[in-house]
Amino acid sequence: AQSVTQPDIHITVSEGASLELRCNYSYGATPYLFWYVQSPGQGLQLLLKYFSGDTLVQGIKGFEAEFKRSQSSFNLRKPSVHWSDAAEYFCAVGAFQGAQKLVFGQGTRLTINP
Amino acid sequence: DTGVSQDPRHKITKRGQNVTFRCDPISEHNRLYWYRQTLGQGPEFLTYFQNEAQLEKSRLLSDRFSAERPKGSFSTLEIQRTEQGDSAMYLCASSLETGGGYTFGSGTRLTVV
Numbered sequence: 001a002q003s004v005t006q007p008d009i010h011i012t013v014s015e016g017a018s019l020e021l022r023c024n025y026s027y028g029a030t031p032y033l034f035w036y037v038q039s040p041g042q043g044l045q046l047l048l049k050y051f052s053g054d055t056l057v058q059g060i061k062g063f064e065a066e067f068k069r070s071q072s073s074f075n076l077r078k079p080s081v082h083w084s085d086a087a088e089y090f091c092a093v094g095a096f097q098g099a100q101k102l103v104f105g106q107g108t109r110l111t112i113n114p
Numbered sequence: 115d116t117g118v119s120q121d122p123r124h125k126i127t128k129r130g131q132n133v134t135f136r137c138d139p140i141s142e143h144n145r146l147y148w149y150r151q152t153l154g155q156g157p158e159f160l161t162y163f164q165n166e167a168q169l170e171k172s173r174l175l176s177d178r179f180s181a182e183r184p185k186g187s188f189s190t191l192e193i194q195r196t197e198q199g200d201s202a203m204y205l206c207a208s209s210l211e212t213g214g215g216y217t218f219g220s221g222t223r224l225t226v227v
Contacts, residue, residue, distance in 0.1 A: 004156075034215055043118070043205055043218035044157070090156050100209065101147070101170065102216070104156030 002027050004091050006105035014113045015083055021076040021108050023091030032100065033074045034092040035065055038107075044090065050074065061085070086112045118219035120206050126225045127196055134192045135222045139208030146189050147216065148181055150174065151203040163189060196226045 003026045013019055025031060032051045036044040048059025055067040065076045074091060088109050092102040119138040127133050139146045144165050149157035160179070161171045165186040175181075178196075183189040193200055203223050207216035 036218075041220075041223070043120075043220040044207075044216075045218070046215045049215045092156070100145075100216075101159050101162060102157075104158070106154070106156050 002093055002103040004093050004103055004105035006089075006091055006108050008108045009106070010109045010111065012111040012113060013081055016080050019076075019078045019081045019085070019110070021089050021091075021110070023074045023076065023105060024072050025074060025091070025093045026072065027093050029095060032094045033065075033067060034094070034102065035059065035063070035074075035076050036090045036092060036104075037061075038088045038090065040087075047076070047089075081110075081112055083112045083114065086110055118206055118208050118217050120204075120219035120222050122222060123220065124223045124225075126227060129198060129226055130195055132192065132194045133196060133224065134190055135204055135206075135224075137189045137191070137206030137208075137219060139188070139206070140217055141187075143208035143210055143217070144186070145209045146183055147207045147209070148189070148191050149205040149207065151205055151221070152201075157205055160191075193224075196224075198226045200224060201226045 005024045034049045035047040038044045047063050048057050050057045050067045058064050063078050088107045090107045091105045094100045094102040121136045147162040148160040151157040159172050160175050161181050163183040166183050178194045181191045203221045205221045207218045209216045
């Protein structure tokens, strides 16, 4: 069965510091991997996606993620966070082919200290 | 196009009442998805449509839930005889068949009292 684990429920970093959010997935076929961000009371916005090619993918808002097949991981990074990055971040996995029903992790809440 | 629209944004209802939510996807997207998100959790898949055909339903979608997309454009999600456990954010998303990720709406927050 497909599953996504985000080991960190809550992370606090200082503004200007670097950030890494962890994501591990379990999937039996070629995965289609996503990171979404959700501000309070809002829907989800796509940050970036990966399905093939270069394992380091660039997204919006200065985020990047690296796919590591050997570790079944797709960690999200940002070199320097801004106060506006405070939000909930979700990793998701889906089928590269077919319905693209997504399975989401439970999310990581990011707090930024001034 | 202004993205995926959901109406209403918030709904408070008494236990046992019926509620209906509407989703207007991005016009050129032929796939439409419904997800449910409870507090502190990631979204969980409920059902999806390709054009007007409902192609998959989750086990989470009990008999009290029904979704339609009559003309392959907007969709409705109805919950009959609401229960307190139905309180959640109901998210709609749309995509092209060729993939590329969803566009989510802002959701409808349902509170059953």
